[in-house]
Amino acid sequence: MKKWSLLALLLAMLLVLAACGSDESEEGSTGGEGGTEGETYTVGIDTTYPPFEFEVDGEYTGIDIDLIKAIAENQEFEIEFSPMDFGGIIPALQAGQLDVAIAGMSITDERKEVVDFSDPYFDAGxxxxxxxxxxxxxxxxxxxxxxxxxxxxxxxxxxxxxxxxxxxxxxxxxxxxxxxxxxxxxxxxxxxxxxxxxxxxxxxxxxxxxxxxGERLTGDQYGIAVLKGENAELLEKINAGLQELRDSGEYDEILAKYIAAE
Structure with a gap:
């Protein structure tokens, strides 16, 4: 009788320990998921290009900076900026050093051979x-x-x-x-x-x-770029975020912050 009681006690203790281990495991996994709000993408910029991208007191600012930040917030992903000379941005995309490029980049047939562009976000020239x-x-x-x-x-x-x-x-x-x-x-x-x-x-x-x-020589439009054929889901998010910013009026507010309406 005593042997059965001892065995029952040991089984009960094992069950309690297993339950505690399960709770701790679940708490740990929940904490890990909570720490990741979404993907983080590296964004190539050229900070010598005001009013689209420039630096003030160590902070990046401008139309492009505010726009991609707003799109990221709207679509719930994170971004990290990587400043570089404009001529190095597309090669950096091709080398896998960047996920996105926003740098007052005109949409051209030549560039379309290596990158996919978002919907146009600015008419330039x-x-x-x-x-x-x-x-x-x-x-x-x-x-x-x-x-x-x-x-x-x-x-x-x-x-x-x-x-x-x-x-x-x-x-x-x-x-x-x-x-x-x-x-x-x-x-x-x-x-x-x-x-x-x-x-x-x-x-x-x-x-x-x-x-x-004189007159403007071209009728360029700016687009946000990702490597061709590699980031369709991200491009969809960028386009969706851009459209929501237009619909809400936030897009116009960003432009008005830096340039007067013509």
């Missing part, structure tokens, strides 16, 4: 930009024998290459916008090609000795 005192250049036809400054990897650089033979100018290439602006201000280059909203903001905010001339 290239402008000719000269020194404030320049009265000789007002159109492409005035560029023969001149030096045209462009930023590497941009649609401005591509436009310059595509039209170099027709209009007879020389191209000077730079890795960032401030260097390009300075080259024209100093008179070392005659004209530069830049997206209209970017140069309009730079002139207004920084007091550059520059001005835009």
């Amino acid at each position: 290239l402008s000719l930009v000269v020194a404030e005192s320049n009265t000789d250049i007002t159109a492409l036809e005035d560029l023969e024998g001149k030096t045209v400054a462009v930023k590497s990897g941009t649609t401005g650089a591509q436009f310059a290459r595509d039209n170099e033979g027709e209009f007879g100018y020389t191209i000077a290439q730079f890795e960032d916008s401030p260097s390009m602006f300075q080259e024209v201000s100093n008179g070392n280059a005659d004209v530069l090609l830049e997206d209209y909203p970017v140069i309009a903001y730079a002139i207004a905010e920084s007091g550059l000795d520059l001005k835009t001339v």
Whole structure:
């Protein structure tokens, strides 16, 4: 009788210990799941491109920064920014160093060969930009024998290459916008090609000795990029978030924070 009582006691103790172990295991797994709100994606940006991307007191800001943050919050995923020269962004996507790129990137057929774009989020367009005192250049036809400054990897650089033979100018290439602006201000280059909203903001905010001339040369649209064929689900989330921001009015609020309506 005593043996059966002892055996029953041991069985009861084992059951209690097993139940405690199960509770602890469940609590641990719940805590682990709670710590992960969603996927984290690395976002490539170019912080020399105000009003879309720039840095103030160590913080990234601008239209693109606010927009991708708002999309991430709306679609419940996390992001980490990776700043780099614009020309290195698509290669970084191809190398798997980035998941997303938002950098005032124009949607072009050439880029579509290697990346998938979101729905367009901004209508831009290239402008000719000269020194404030320049009265000789007002159109492409005035560029023969001149030096045209462009930023590497941009649609401005591509436009310059595509039209170099027709209009007879020389191209000077730079890795960032401030260097390009300075080259024209100093008179070392005659004209530069830049997206209209970017140069309009730079002139207004920084007091550059520059001005835009003539009509816009292109009708570019900006898109958010992911590597072609690799991130369809993420692209769907980006498009869904972008549409919700438009519908709610938050998209317009972000734009109005940085640029006045034309």
